[in-house]
Every structure is written in structure tokens, then in C-alpha cells.
Amino acid sequence: MRAGKVREKIGKWSGLGILKLLILLFFMIFLILPLVSILLVSFVGEPINLPGSLVDPQIRAATLEKLSNFSLTGYRDLWQDSRYLSALMNSLKLAAGVSLCVTLLCLPMAYAFARTDMPFKKTFAALATVPLVMPTFISSYAFMLMFGQTGWVNHLWRALGGEGVLFEVQSMLGIILVQVFFFFPYALWPMVAAFRAGDSALEEASRNLGAKGWFTFLGVTLPLAGPGILSSMLLVFTISFSDFGTPIIMAPKNLNLIVVEAYREIAGFFNWTGSAILTVVMVGVAALFFWLQRWVIRGKEYGTISGKPTGSGRVKGKGLNRFLSLYTLLVLLVPLLAVGSIFLSSIATTWGHHALPDGYTLKHYTALFSTSSGNILNSLILAMGALLLSVVIAVFVSWFVVRRGSVSLDWLSSIPLVVPGIALGIALIQTFNTPPLRLTGTGILLVIAYTIRRMPYMIRSTMGTMMAIRRDVEEASVSLGASPFMTMVTVVGPLMLPGIIAGGILVFVTVIKETSISILMAPTDWAPMSLAVFQNLLRGEFYTASAMSIVIIVLVILLQNFAGKLTRDQLY
Incomplete structure (x- = not known):
């Protein structure tokens, strides 16, 4: 009897159970903790290091002292x-x-x-x-x-x-x-x-x-x-x-x-x-x-x-x-x-004296690809990082919500829909600006911010596909000896491919276009195209900014068309 209970507990915390716990921890650390932290800062009027308070007694004591000044004055x-x-x-x-x-x-x-x-x-x-x-x-x-x-x-x-x-x-x-x-x-x-x-x-x-x-x-x-x-x-x-x-x-x-x-x-x-x-x-x-x-x-x-x-x-x-x-x-x-x-x-020599440009040139594009190729590469790498993280989390969140009725994951995955980008950025900067999780100013936190901000698009897409997959497909795999985790990876995952593709391209495209998170959080060595355009506009480099804007627009259009074609090919 006891052995059966032990095996049941071990099964609960193995494979998919551990994965669910990791996903919950991701949401708690990078979404709930920053929002709670910024809420407390609004009441105490000082930065609060909640991650540090969990591991360092001195930081915990300082945090408790700050919380004692709780006030509605602000x-x-x-x-x-x-x-x-x-x-x-x-x-x-x-x-x-x-x-x-x-x-x-x-x-x-x-x-x-x-x-x-x-x-x-x-x-x-x-x-x-x-x-x-x-x-x-x-x-x-x-x-x-x-x-x-x-x-x-x-x-x-x-x-x-x-x-x-x-x-x-x-x-x-x-x-x-x-x-x-x-x-x-x-x-x-x-x-x-x-x-x-x-x-x-x-x-x-x-x-x-x-x-x-x-x-x-x-x-x-x-x-x-x-x-x-x-x-x-x-x-x-x-x-x-x-x-x-x-x-x-x-x-x-x-x-x-x-x-x-x-x-x-x-x-x-x-x-x-x-x-x-x-x-x-x-x-x-x-x-x-x-x-x-x-x-x-x-x-x-x-x-x-x-x-x-x-x-x-x-x-x-x-x-x-x-x-x-x-x-x-x-x-x-x-x-x-x-x-x-x-x-x-983007192709004007100068423009403003007349209704049309005074002349035309492609030098802005040649300058763009020679001096700003790093920004283009950064955008692609950051978007790919957010895409991969979103795919892994969204697929398993969809399975837990649809198959296991996980209310907690369903609720957590919906929160980013109501958090403005600038608000999420401020909350993340404040929370991870000090040890032990000093991530502010790094590409890692930027990818995480992109993922949280755009993940609901991926989850809604994969959840719709998950609902269309019959349970007997999974049951047949498990009855043949495959573990639930292996069934997810080898059977359910491929069947969810149309939803993954549609949601993945949407995540990739929206990250490429992301403005508020990029402007607020992107470090210099990881500056994406959107931040480069914004900085060029502030510096008065309007023609270069226009050229990079066209690159962003063309890239987004191509990706959207590719997504549409790929999704149709998978569905028909």
C-alpha cells in the first residue's frame, strides 16, 4: 500500500510533473514577482530587492524595514x-x-x-x-x-x-x-x-x-x-x-x-x-x-x-x-x-524643399548594411530566442490546460495580455537590477521580456490545435509503452505543428516590431533594429531610419506570407 503511494508521488513529480513546476516557476519569477515588486515599490517609495530577500538575511531585513514604511502617500x-x-x-x-x-x-x-x-x-x-x-x-x-x-x-x-x-x-x-x-x-x-x-x-x-x-x-x-x-x-x-x-x-x-x-x-x-x-x-x-x-x-x-x-x-x-x-x-x-x-x-538625397525628393540614391541602404548589420542580426537572434522559448512553454502549457485542466497555468499565461509593454519593462528592470539575479542590461532578460510579452499569441494558437487532437492518439502511444513526456514530444508535438508554426511566426514578427521593451531594456551590444530606428530618429538621421524601417516592413511581410503558406501546406 505504502509502495503504491510512493510510486504515485514519484510519478507525479517526474517527467511532465517536473516540467509543469518549472513552467510555473518561470511565470512566478519573471512575471508575478516583478509585478508584485513594482506594486510594493509604489507603496514604500524605494526599490525593493525581492529575489535577494529570499536568499540573503541582510537584504531581507532591509526589505522588511522598507515595507514598514508602507504608505498611500504616492x-x-x-x-x-x-x-x-x-x-x-x-x-x-x-x-x-x-x-x-x-x-x-x-x-x-x-x-x-x-x-x-x-x-x-x-x-x-x-x-x-x-x-x-x-x-x-x-x-x-x-x-x-x-x-x-x-x-x-x-x-x-x-x-x-x-x-x-x-x-x-x-x-x-x-x-x-x-x-x-x-x-x-x-x-x-x-x-x-x-x-x-x-x-x-x-x-x-x-x-x-x-x-x-x-x-x-x-x-x-x-x-x-x-x-x-x-x-x-x-x-x-x-x-x-x-x-x-x-x-x-x-x-x-x-x-x-x-x-x-x-x-x-x-x-x-x-x-x-x-x-x-x-x-x-x-x-x-x-x-x-x-x-x-x-x-x-x-x-x-x-x-x-x-x-x-x-x-x-x-x-x-x-x-x-x-x-x-x-x-x-x-x-x-x-x-x-x-x-x-x-x-x-529611404531613397531620397534630400527631401523637404518640394513635394517630392530633390534626388534619389541607394546609399542609405548600402550604409545601413555596412554599419547597422549588427542591429539586423541582433533582431533575428533575439526574435529566434524568444520564439524557441515561447514554443517550448506554449506547447506544454496548452497540453496542461486542455488535457489536465490546469487553471493556474491558464490564468498565468493570460496576465501578459493586460500588462502594457512599458509597464512590464519597468517592472523587470526594477526587480532584476541587483544581485542575486542581476539581469538588467543583458540580452537574456531582453529575450525573457519578449517571450512573456508575446507568448499569449503562441499559447492561443497552440491551444486551439491541442483541442483538435483526439485523446485516443495519446492513449494509444501510452498503451504501447511510451511515457507521457515521450508521447508529448513524439506524437502530440508533430500533430501540433500547424498551430506552432502559425503562433511561432506571429511571435517572431511581433518581436521584430516590438518598440517599448526594446527602447527601455535593450543594452547597447544587443540593440535590435527597432531601437536603432528610434535612435536614428532622435539623432536626426532620418534617411537611414527610413531605410531600416523599410527593412523591418519587408521582413515582417515576408515572414507573414511564409507563415500563411506554410500553415496552408500543413493543413491541406
Whole structure:
């Protein structure tokens, strides 16, 4: 009897059991511990070395002494400090404005993709992915090339008789426009799905009762898609609130935004208290709206799918289809012109005196590959490191969650979704800035930060594939004598390959584009391309920055196309 219990305990802590413990430790050390640490710093007003407190009695005593000074003074000062309070209010106004504008902008396009025979639909769907391949700080720079004082749009504006500039690009309006035209795909496709889910029979019944087309849309179609639209709005709110790339480039000195203030507090003033409080506030706001978005999806769906056949629900009016096609083209034209502006800048000798460059050259690309090849190599190595770590963790997390119902791993793997990049970076820097785990300023911590930030994409992809694998495949392997761990590696792993490929490429691409983590945490000898572009912009080396931006965009497009082709080959 006792021998049986011993064998049971040994089996529990061997193989997959030990692996689960290691994964839990990874999340606890590099995610939970930094967040708890930054939360405590916000209350005590001093850096705290929690890892050191676990192994060194002197550090533990110093930490306990600091914790004795626990106070809400910092949060009280937040409401009294006009700079911090205005930063929070401005960020909330920005996110609210962007989410509303994106929703209104996407409504006609989403309806067109879902319910009409709009011309060039497949072409527009492909072009709608363009905003997703551009890091936001590159999009911001593109808008400055277009709408800045010497931008080509304003050259055309003055040539047509206008005065000055169309609008001040480095302003709240400029930030809103950049985020609207480069964040709209996050809302577009969920809204398309929401319009497609509605039962067209209800619309036909409304029209049969004499309702006009616009009344049917407002009274039937729109309410049915309402939960999906509201969910998309909340998602865009969270993305806009957490965005670092656009404000750091375009926010004027008199416009305080919380992500920029948090960056300045840690990178410029080494103010741990201020950066910690702003970090906690950012995480709290992002978590609140992420929860609201999930709540809307789970609790407010209006079911209309009954299993009965329904009509296609396609709107056949030629006039409406042409109007929607023109409208979609005009919206997509903005990010396309932004990419074109970056490309022109990358091959320009000089640009600013006229609407077009004064001359053209490829010297910026030759200089780029001769002087910045290290940045390109760094990006590839760091992205590959994050990819490999994400694959190992995500595959086993998916198995534990789907097969063993591990609530703890499911919950831990979802936390990075609500932590803004700048907040995660500040928390990691503060936690691992001192012995015994002094990792700040190393490539190792940078890879770990990338992995934590982007791992949810991999986990969601592999989890979907894991759910499609039948249990009897694993049972057959175990019945033939293979251990559960060996079954995972030799049977389940290969079957999960399509999900691993899709999620892996997504992780690789998003790491290549990562802005906030790179700018805040990357050491000089591991500077990736995104940091090099940012530094070139700060130094005024705009043409070199444009050339490297084009390299990033091309690399991302190639990887995405490769992922799509590879995934199709695996699935069919």
C-alpha cells in the first residue's frame, strides 16, 4: 500500500510533473514577482530587492524595514500632482477618442466585407493588413513626412492656395489620426465576424414589413452586431492606452501621456516611486478594459444561429457597393501612402524643399548594411530566442490546460495580455537590477521580456490545435509503452505543428516590431533594429531610419506570407 503511494508521488513529480513546476516557476519569477515588486515599490517609495530577500538575511531585513514604511502617500500625490493626473486624463481621453473614431471608421467597411458584394473585396482584405506590419513609431514618423511643416501633403496644400499646414501633426489630433489609421484592423475583423453572425432572416422580415434599408440597418443589423462592435471598441481602447511608439514620437512637450511619463521617470530621472505608481495605474486601467471586453463577449451575446438554413444576406445594390468600395479605398490609402512616404525617404538625397525628393540614391541602404548589420542580426537572434522559448512553454502549457485542466497555468499565461509593454519593462528592470539575479542590461532578460510579452499569441494558437487532437492518439502511444513526456514530444508535438508554426511566426514578427521593451531594456551590444530606428530618429538621421524601417516592413511581410503558406501546406 505504502509502495503504491510512493510510486504515485514519484510519478507525479517526474517527467511532465517536473516540467509543469518549472513552467510555473518561470511565470512566478519573471512575471508575478516583478509585478508584485513594482506594486510594493509604489507603496514604500524605494526599490525593493525581492529575489535577494529570499536568499540573503541582510537584504531581507532591509526589505522588511522598507515595507514598514508602507504608505498611500504616492497615490495621494498622484491625484495632487497636476502632471501625473493630466497624463492619466489625457491618456484616457486619447484612448476613448481613438476607440470611438475607429469604431465609426470601421462600421461601413465591416458591413461591406460581411454583407455586400463590394468590388475588389479580396484586394482590400489583403491591403487591410498593411497597418499591422508597421511599428507605431514608424507610422508616426511617416505621418510627420506627410503632414509635418515640410511634409509633401502640406506642400500640395500650399500649392493649391492653402496657408500654413493642414493641422499640427505633433499634437493630440496627430496621435489620434496615427492610431486610428493603424489600429483599425484590430476592430475591423471582429466587427466583420459580428455582422456575419447575425441571422439575415430577421433583416428580411424587417424589410417585408415595409422598413426602409437604413431603418433595418439601424434597428436590426446594428443591434445584432452590437456585442461584437462594443468588444472591438474596448479592445482598441486598451491598445491605444498602452501604445508607446506613437506618443514617444509625436507627443509635444506640453502634452502629458502616462506611457511617456512612466518612460521619462525611469529612463530620465530614475524616479522609482513615480514610475512604479504610473506602472500600477497603467496595468490597472488596461486590466479593467480587458476584463470589460471579455465580459461583453461572454455575457452579452445575442444568439441568432438556430441551425436552420438562412439566406446569404448579401446586399446587391450597385450604388451602395460602389460607394463602400470607394470609402474602403480611401481609408486604406492613408497607410499605403505612409509606407510610400517612408520608402521615398529611404531613397531620397534630400527631401523637404518640394513635394517630392530633390534626388534619389541607394546609399542609405548600402550604409545601413555596412554599419547597422549588427542591429539586423541582433533582431533575428533575439526574435529566434524568444520564439524557441515561447514554443517550448506554449506547447506544454496548452497540453496542461486542455488535457489536465490546469487553471493556474491558464490564468498565468493570460496576465501578459493586460500588462502594457512599458509597464512590464519597468517592472523587470526594477526587480532584476541587483544581485542575486542581476539581469538588467543583458540580452537574456531582453529575450525573457519578449517571450512573456508575446507568448499569449503562441499559447492561443497552440491551444486551439491541442483541442483538435483526439485523446485516443495519446492513449494509444501510452498503451504501447511510451511515457507521457515521450508521447508529448513524439506524437502530440508533430500533430501540433500547424498551430506552432502559425503562433511561432506571429511571435517572431511581433518581436521584430516590438518598440517599448526594446527602447527601455535593450543594452547597447544587443540593440535590435527597432531601437536603432528610434535612435536614428532622435539623432536626426532620418534617411537611414527610413531605410531600416523599410527593412523591418519587408521582413515582417515576408515572414507573414511564409507563415500563411506554410500553415496552408500543413493543413491541406
